[in-house]
Amino acid sequence: MSSRKRDVQEGKVEIIYKPAKQIVILDYYQFSKDTLAQMFARIIQSGLPIMAQWAEGVLFVHFPLTPDTNDLMENYIEGKIFWGSVNFALMPEYASSIKVAGFEVPVTDVSKHPILREVAIWLRMHARQE
Secondary structure: OOOHHHHHOOOOOOOOOOOEEEEOOOOEEEOOOHHHHHHHHHHHHOOOOEEEEEEEEEEEEEOOOOOOOOOHHHHHOOOOEEEEEEEEEOOOOOOOEEEOEEEEEEEEOOOHHHHHHHHHHHHHOOOOOO
């Protein structure tokens, strides 16, 4: 009996990794780093959590659509994920946080995440140079 079949028979859970095949960005907008940081501060002031992501010289935050309709769920299962919007700024060097108006916004380095890294590359290619 194969090891895999034995594990399933013994009550172990089979783990299947099925990464996204496509990210659909419905809207994106480039801000200056300062303006984006101020937007983060306003979000924090309203009581909502925010965590920025960084890769490939791009600071960004994305807002995924929840797959709460049949169409979105079917797409999600097939590997197509929809993001309602992405806000970003060019930030050549990584910093673990950005400070604005007395707030410190954490920044996560997602350079090693294959999908988020590809998104950052795409955003940088579509950015206007400041």
